[in-house]
Amino acid sequence: MVTTRRGAETWAEAAPSTRASAASTRPRSSPYVPTPLEQIGLAIFPATLIFGTIFSVLSPQTRSAPYDHVTQSHAQDPTMAPSYFARKSNLFNVLFVKQGWGWMSLAFILFVLLHPSLSTQVRRLQACVRWVLVTACWFFVTQWFFGPPIIDRGFRWTGGRCELAEMEVEMGDTSVGEKVTAVACKAAGGKWKGGHDISGHVFLLVLSTAFLMEEVGWAVLRWANWREDERTVVMADGATKSANVEAGVAAGAGRAQSWFGLSGKITGVVVGLNLWMLLMTAIYFHTWFEKLTGLLTATVGFYVVYIVPRFIPAVRGVVGMPGI
Incomplete structure (x- = not known):
């Protein structure tokens, strides 16, 4: 046990060159797809939806409750609803999900203003540009797209x-x-x-959660020196290199005591509530195909904002990358 502890301490105190040498032996990820770490994070969403869908099929209370395909929900009568969370009037849905983009934005703004990893104006400005792009995606899909939003257009295009x-x-x-x-x-x-009604709840919850995970996750990992950055980027000359080549500020060695902070904890609460309500949506609302298209639509938005800049230098020069 002592040897193991000392070994861990030795690795933690190793020179950056030693850690870099060890990291260089890892296979380089492609700039065209999410990194292995990102894939693990993104897998949470389909896993939650699959689990919720299976639960709704196996649960006697959910199976026996009347379901209305027009409202994409079970009976809203408290005496017939299979759960408090199956009612659209539940406080979590009314006060949190219905205002979900505002809660996500509040957590993000606090992180940008308070976390030391975004201490430079350039980093803050690029983070805000990414927020604008993701918000535009949410707005076009659910609120307005030169007329009806994309969800409503899709509904009508499919015969709704x-x-x-x-x-x-x-x-x-x-x-x-x-x-x-x-x-x-x-x-x-x-x-x-x-027609086909894309699940707006799934879209919003997945996109906002993925946004916070990406923005906070990479910044915190680099700041705390927890893990070597596995992202790669395509340079102007066509070469593929580690994202570290564009890191203007080194990771925060010796600053782990402030690695998460108050803003990070608030973000954690928002992400936790998002995932819980995603599970409730998976169990009690929408058909499996409506949930799937909501997930896919959010994934497209994530890819455009966070993966495309890695292989298009001109775009990356404007929007940057989280933590860099």
């Missing part, structure tokens, strides 16, 4: 209709059917029926 709009078209108003959105339909008392 607003039941109220159909009734008004029959009465002579031919413009309603083309202009209505899910929000307008429901506000007017109609039902969004037919």
Whole structure:
């Protein structure tokens, strides 16, 4: 036991050149795909959705509860709902998920302002650019995309209709059917029926969680000297090199006492709640295909913001990379 402890201390105190030499023996990851560490983190999302879907099939309470495919949920009557979390009125859904992008943004802003790994103006500015890009992705998919958001457009492209709009078209108003959105339909008392409805909850929870994991994870790992950065980038001359070549500031040797900080802990709480509500969504809401397309849509957004810059130097020069 003593030998093991001393061995660990010796490795922790080893010269940077020794650690770099050991790390150089690892196979280099491709700049075109997430690193092995990122793949482990991203695997949490499909694993959660698969577990939740299986649980919903095996749980007697969930199986026996009436399910409405129009509202993508079980009966909302408290006496019939299989769980408190199956009701859309539960406080976690109303106060957290419905305001999820705001909570994610608050955690990110606090991390940018308070964590020492983002002490330079350039790092803070590039981090904010990445937040703007991810927020634009969320906005286009769920709120507005030169008219109806992408989710609503996809719903209509696959044959979806607003039941109220159909009734008004029959009465002579031919413009309603083309202009209505899910929000307008429901506000007017109609039902969004037919078509394929991408799970907005899954999209939001996956994208916001992946964003925080990427922004906080790499910054903390580099600051605390926990792990050699395994990311690679394509340089302007076409060569593939370690992301360390673009690290303007060395990792935070000797600063592990502040590696996470208050802002990191707040981020951890937001990520934990996101994953919990993702599990609840997987169990009680949407079909498996709606959840799958929500996951895939979020993955595309993640890839564009965090992987594409690694192999396009011009883009990387604007958006940077977390922790570098």
